[in-house]
Amino acid sequence: MTTVKIRGGGAAYAGPVLPLPPFEWLAPRSLDEAVRALAAAPDDTMLLGGGTDVLPNLKHGLHTPRRLIGLGKIxxxxxxxxxxxxxxxxxxxxxxxxxxxxxxxxxxxxxxxxxxxxxxxxxxxxxxxxxxxxDTRCGFYNQTAFWRGALGHCLKAEGTVCHVVPAGRRCVxxxxxxxxxxxxxxxxxxxxxxxxxxxxxxxxxxxxxxxxxxxxxxxxxxxxxxxxxxxxxxxxxxxxxxxxxxxxxxxxxxxxxxxxxxxxxxxxxxxxxxxxxxxxxxxxxxxxxxxxxxxxxxxxxxxxxxxxxxxxxxxxxxxxxxxxxxxxxxxxxxxxxxxx
Ligand SMILES: Cc1cc2nc3c(=O)[nH]c(=O)nc-3n(C[C@H](O)[C@H](O)[C@H](O)COP(=O)(O)OP(=O)(O)OC[C@H]3O[C@@H](n4cnc5c(N)ncnc54)[C@H](O)[C@@H]3O)c2cc1C
Ligand code: SF4
The missing domain is CATH 3.30.465.10 (Uridine Diphospho-n-acetylenolpyruvylglucosamine Reductase; domain 3)
Structure with a gap:
């Protein structure tokens, strides 16, 4: 299995492109290898199929996994x-x-x-x-960390209120x-x-x-x-x-x-x-x-x-x-x- 450490943009990066955070990248070649790798740290790992949603979300700071397991080689x-x-x-x-x-x-x-x-x-x-x-989507969530911070965050990430149903206790x-x-x-x-x-x-x-x-x-x-x-x-x-x-x-x-x-x-x-x-x-x-x-x-x-x-x-x-x-x-x- 290929394992690579991605350094990411880091906090010091101030360019115009949203940087990825650092993570460890694992690319198993069989399903058995993948389930074993996931079982080693399930709460700290995200799976990645094509990455078309995971990668934008990582850039927006919506998830901060320590490891990503790419499934594309299986x-x-x-x-x-x-x-x-x-x-x-x-x-x-x-x-x-x-x-x-x-x-x-x-x-x-x-x-x-x-x-x-x-x-x-x-x-x-x-x-x-x-x-x-x-992942579920919402106009108050699928935004940059700066945008969400300006609003005070919400139940789905780092906050305590829902901006869609302010009296609600569950994200919708x-x-x-x-x-x-x-x-x-x-x-x-x-x-x-x-x-x-x-x-x-x-x-x-x-x-x-x-x-x-x-x-x-x-x-x-x-x-x-x-x-x-x-x-x-x-x-x-x-x-x-x-x-x-x-x-x-x-x-x-x-x-x-x-x-x-x-x-x-x-x-x-x-x-x-x-x-x-x-x-x-x-x-x-x-x-x-x-x-x-x-x-x-x-x-x-x-x-x-x-x-x-x-x-x-x-x-x-x-x-x-x-x-x-x-x-x-x-x-x-x-x-x-x-x-x-
Ligand atoms: C501009 C844009 C427009 C889009 N428009 C649409 C649209 O119209 N309709 C739509 O449905 N989607 C849309 N998407 C979202 C996305 O492209 C698709 O939903 C795509 O099918 C996601 O597949 P993926 O393999 O890239 O998922 P990924 O980004 O790899 O993963 C998405 C989620 O699934 C999990 N995951 C992936 N594979 C597995 C697995 N085998 N087992 C368990 N968990 C897994 C990941 O951990 C993550 O949580 C859009 C995205 C962008 C950027
Ligand atoms: S908690 Fe409310 S505002 Fe936040 S993502 Fe869920 S529905 Fe949207």
């Missing part, structure tokens, strides 16, 4: 395997996810979500594992990753590995309602893969993302819809720390064919259950867009569902 994390289910390695890049013909054919909402992430360069670096474990920063909502709608499972063994859990149970500790990964665990049920005949899906620009922008709201002959699953993302699965009355979820009236009922349920906050700004606009976005995501499926 071949087994980059595999896509098709058997009774479909297993996507955590190291599969976002670009490959967007282009892979089987993903596009079987899980189009996932391919659309991947295709919408960041820019071509960032998609070639960024990984599925990094997207699923992406948003999970702004694009792939979790469609993967939850497809009922994906997550595979995690540590020196203690491998465990799987539904992706829907991975996320928690606290923006500081927003997922259930233990400090010594590595996300190794996502498992998707084989695509059922007639399954249709769509993904829509609301953002300020149509490129290089995180979602301000996202909607994944998966419709089969017997169920409708709608998952809304970029609200708070975890994606929200919209609860639907049995009669509404099972009604076929989808009609303008049943789509309206689903969109109204989503609007009643989803409440954007000021974490990502412009909450009145985002709230007003929940129902129309759900409606559009479902209308996009109507023709194909009726045919199936």
């Amino acid at each position: 071949d087994e994390l980059g595999r896509i395997e098709v058997g009774a289910d479909v297993r996507l390695g955590a190291g599969v890049t976002i670009d490959r996810l967007a282009r892979e013909p089987r993903v596009r054919a079987w899980y189009p909402a996932l391919a659309a979500a991947a295709e919408s992430i960041a820019s071509p360069q960032l998609r070639r670096m960024g990984t599925l594992g990094g997207n699923l474990c992406l 920063a948003a999970l702004s990753a694009d792939t979790p909502a469609p993967l939850i709608a497809y009922q994906a499972e997550l595979e995690l590995r540590s020196v203690r063994g491998t465990r799987t859990l539904p992706l829907a149970d991975f996320y928690a309602g606290d923006g500081v500790h927003h997922h259930q990964r233990a400090p010594d665990e590595i996300v190794v893969a996502v498992r998707l049920p084989a695509p059922a005949p007639g399954l249709r899906s769509s993904y829509l993302k609301l953002r300020t620009r149509q490129a290089i922008d995180f979602p301000l709201l996202s909607v994944a819809a998966v419709v089969s002959a017997v169920s409708v699953r709608v998952v809304v993302g970029a609200l708070g720390p975890r994606p929200r699965q919209v609860r639907l009355a049995d009669g509404v979820a099972a009604a076929r064919p989808l009609t303008p009236a049943s789509i309206d009922a689903i969109a109204s349920a989503a609007a009643a259950q989803c409440h954007p906050l000021a974490n990502l700004g412009d909450e009145p606009w985002r709230a007003a867009m929940v129902a129309p976005t759900v409606r559009r995501a479902l209308h996009a499926l109507v023709a194909s569902v009726t045919e199936a």
